[in-house]
Amino acid sequence: MDAPRIDSLFAQLFHSLDEAAPMQQLCNRVAQHFGCAVALISDSGEVLATVGALPLSPLRSHAKRIDDTTQEAITSIGLWQLHHRVIELATQRCLLTLATHRNDPAVLHLDQVAAIAAAITAAGAFERAQAHRSLNMMAQVLRDLARGIDRSHEHHYWPRMESFGFPAHHPFQVTIAVPRNSQHATTARLLHLIDDAAEQRIGLLISHQLVRTTAAGAVHIVTPATSSARGWLHAKFSDALVTHSSEFQFLEDIPRALHEAESTLKLAQQIRDYSADDHVPAPLGYASLPLTAWAASALPQRELFERSRTVLAPLDETPQLRETLLTYLQCGMHIPRTAQALFLHANSVRYRLERIQRLCGVDLQSAIDLANLTLMLLPELWCCCEVGRKAAKTQFLIP
Structure with a gap:
């Protein structure tokens, strides 16, 4: 296949992707255009996208074994002929697998595989940029709300809250999490949390450490005041100090909610410091603190x-x-x-x-x-x- 044909194929695959799910849509186009099955699996074994009835278990095992010497290979499983290509996607290495049946007349050429890999890499960069924009928007909205807004201006903010998955005018609470491991507060980690919250249909505002807090590495979070959101947070920050504010109805109360979560965090840090075995205290909620603990916080x-x-x-x-x-x-x-x-x-x-x-x-x-x-x-x-x-x-x- 000549260079112009490759460029044309790349443009055709990548043209007008849906911003909501560019990677999955691109894999659907590849499968339809070439009559093949597609799997994209990270080196941690996470399936990022798949089309067709591929045997994912051995492919996940194969993806976990890729290293710097692995670039491309052609293997087979049963009636499947598999074209593997290692690609760098955002901050992780992934294994792209294109599979055709041996009895199928469709044949994949190496230059076609290269064009598909380039398109998927570009889609990953596009998806990453979208996620960064979403994180920056969340941080900006959270900073605006932390400074305090008048209740009469809330109607300007609730449409944005709904775009982040919040039910309109539903009670919310502020959470502060301070991970023990600094890797759990990286931008990549926050982007993963945003994706996971969207998959779980959990409303989320999240930002790195705000100016108000005294805790280095803290993550500030706003979620709907529901048991499912709290359970999700506790699962995602199981090795972190986690404190919650009371439940609030109006966005003008965000500064008060932040103050509650931060004062409770100070108590949680003291409890951790006095723990002989470096035990991480259970998540603390401002509203449920006994009077003595509330006074201390x-x-x-x-x-x-x-x-x-x-x-x-x-x-x-x-x-x-x-x-x-x-x-x-x-x-x-x-x-x-x-x-x-x-x-x-x-x-x-x-x-x-x-x-x-x-x-x-x-x-x-x-x-x-x-x-x-x-x-x-x-x-x-x-x-x-x-x-x-x-x-x-x-x-x-x-x-």
């Missing part, structure tokens, strides 16, 4: 820390007293249970509690002093024993 963190240090600093040199105080609070101020948990005699616990009262200047019989100590030690109370872990699972999980 809402208070200025620096001032809370400084006031806590003023009271608890005397225990720095006596870690066994700090452990006794934590266990005492976790055991409901019950001395026998505290003694059992610490493998001590009850009189030893009483002696330690008296020392704590003298050193810290508190009265463990005072409801106010007990409330203050609970607030100061909340992250440790949450993480350091089975009672804290049970509370995290039963009281603070988003339903």
Whole structure:
């Protein structure tokens, strides 16, 4: 096949692709034009597009084995003759397979395979550019809403929200996720989440770290306030700190929702920091926080820390007293249970509690002093024993 014919074939395949699904439409055109089956599989084994009844299982295994030495090959499976071509698609390497039946008069030439591979590579670049534009639009809308809008202007934004999959005027919530692995917050990762949310029919606004947040690597997300959206988020960010705002009805409340999610995130970070095994806390929701946890998340963190240090600093040199105080609070101020948990005699616990009262200047019989100590030690109370872990699972999980 000569060069003009290849150029003409490329233009014919690539002309007027549907912006919503360019890759699948292009594969449909290739299958129709050449009378072949088509499979496009990433080197991770993900099927990106397919046309025809190809045996995908062995093709996925083959795609996972491609390396720098693999470029093109012709193999066979049963009655299928397979033309393989390795192509670079966006940020991943993929295996393009074109298959014809041995008894079929249709024959694929190498230059035709090259033209098809070039067209699919171009479609991938086009699809990638579309996804980048969508991510940039989401980020811009989220920045506008984060600055605050008047309710009278909401009608300008809801059509855009609907284009991102949101039901019109449906309650929404803001989520902040801070992945443990920085790779989970890359642009490629966010683009994948956008595609997956569209497939699952979940409304989504997503952006990298906004100026408001103090968490490096944070991802800001707005979704409909539904159990399916929350479940999707928890599955996609299972190894991340995740916090949710309350549910809101009006877009003018986005700044308030961001503040709620961010203040809850500060509490989640403290809980993680006090966890001995680097345990990632369960997702926290601002609306379901108990009053003490809500107060800890809402208070200025620096001032809370400084006031806590003023009271608890005397225990720095006596870690066994700090452990006794934590266990005492976790055991409901019950001395026998505290003694059992610490493998001590009850009189030893009483002696330690008296020392704590003298050193810290508190009265463990005072409801106010007990409330203050609970607030100061909340992250440790949450993480350091089975009672804290049970509370995290039963009281603070988003339903």
